[in-house]
Amino acid sequence: MRWWVNFILSIVLIVLIIPTLIIKGFSSDKAESESAAFGDDERGDDISITRQVRVPDVAMYDHTTKKLVRLALEDYVVGAVAAEMPASFELEALKAQAVAARTLAMKKMRAFGGRGCDKHPQADVCSMFNHCQAWISEQQMKNNWKDRYQANYEKIKKAVEETQGYIITYRDEPIEVFYHSTSNGKTADVSEVFSVSLPYYAVVNSPGEEDSPRYRQTFTFSNDEFVRIFKKSYPSSNLSVSNLASQIKIKSYTESGRVREVVVGGITVKGTEFRLLYGLNSTDFKFRFEKNKVKIDTVGFGHGVGMSQVGANHMAKQGYTYVDILKHYYKGIEVKKYR
Ligand SMILES: [Zn+2]
Incomplete structure (x- = not known):
């Protein structure tokens, strides 16, 4: 074999194979240390509390x-x-x-x-x-x-x-x-x-x-405000202020009774998106339509x-x-x- 063939093979070995071994070595160490990190001692029969361990910041x-x-x-x-x-x-x-x-x-x-x-x-x-x-x-x-x-x-x-x-x-x-x-x-x-x-x-x-202060809450919007908020995010919607009640319908519910989808002005919106859009407490909501006003009653606070x-x-x-x-x-x- 010519000297330069040996030389090229050596370079290939150094450039490709050695770093692969090093990286592999590190990652398997990490996997071991991670799996060893979680002990079997469930709460109640813990006997190793005195062991000193440096937990990273x-x-x-x-x-x-x-x-x-x-x-x-x-x-x-x-x-x-x-x-x-x-x-x-x-x-x-x-x-x-x-x-x-x-x-x-x-x-x-x-x-x-x-x-x-x-x-x-x-x-x-x-x-x-x-x-x-x-x-x-x-x-x-x-x-x-x-x-x-x-x-x-x-x-x-x-x-x-x-x-x-x-x-x-x-x-x-x-x-x-x-x-x-x-x-x-x-x-x-x-x-x-x-x-x-x-x-x-x-x-x-x-x-x-039920007694928690945020369990039930009502959010009130004027019809104009409701339409404006919706059209800002959905400009192609045909939502209009007149007869708003006929243009809004809850389409489906999740297993936990929260709104999965709501149709507004011909556009289907996820309950989670609707909640963010109107800053509601939760996706468990109902509509009440009054003269020039939309009231949205929510139950619960947070994503659930x-x-x-x-x-x-x-x-x-x-x-x-x-x-x-x-x-x-x-x-x-x-x-x-x-x-
Ligand atoms: Zn963050």
Whole structure:
């Protein structure tokens, strides 16, 4: 063989084969370390709490300061629970919220193979409630709670500490977490709202929410306003102010009784899109047509998928634990300690 043939073969070996081996080596290491990360010790028979583990920090984009900050995971969870659930809720509900918030963050963290926040490239999560997950600083807690600050902070801290490291898993992987404020008495399946199907989501009953302030709410629009809002997004619609009632019809409902599709001025719109368009509390809505006015009555607050926070609080008042609450709203899951 000529020397240059050997030379070219050596180059090919260096350029193509060696990096392939290195990359393969890294990715299989990562897969092993990930699968080893979730132990078998379900809540209740945990005997390895004293083991010291360095959990990577969370890189969070803070919408208030417009800065990227790094936080210890458990400190991040305190701020997320404080922002996402009223501190007046029962301790077990706050614990369920802490586990859900921790799971959401870990699922997104790049250190655990997550994709991070897709709006802020450097961040694992952002602090926007309708994007990743709401989060507030201790200063914001002080501003919000004033003389209740110390008591509220200690209660939330306790909920986080008593669930330290625990996350929701399905087949040993952290789940894709969705939760919401108030249901309409039933939760929505994830496929009703998002274009995904996940085995741990289903329609489940969520009783005891009727007294919540956001359970029923009415949104009122003048006929002109209603038409203007619709035509802004659907300019080709033939919707007109006169005889509005005859031009609006709910076409179909989801399994959980929320609006799947509504026809407005000849155009079929998804319930989820209609909700966003008119800033409604939920997709469980009905129309009332009055002289020059459209009234839209909603039941529940939020998308309806996964744990209802108000429902969780009701369960906690009935004596259920945070694990009971999570297992009610997420099917076939385990609550396991990350270590
Ligand atoms: Zn985000």
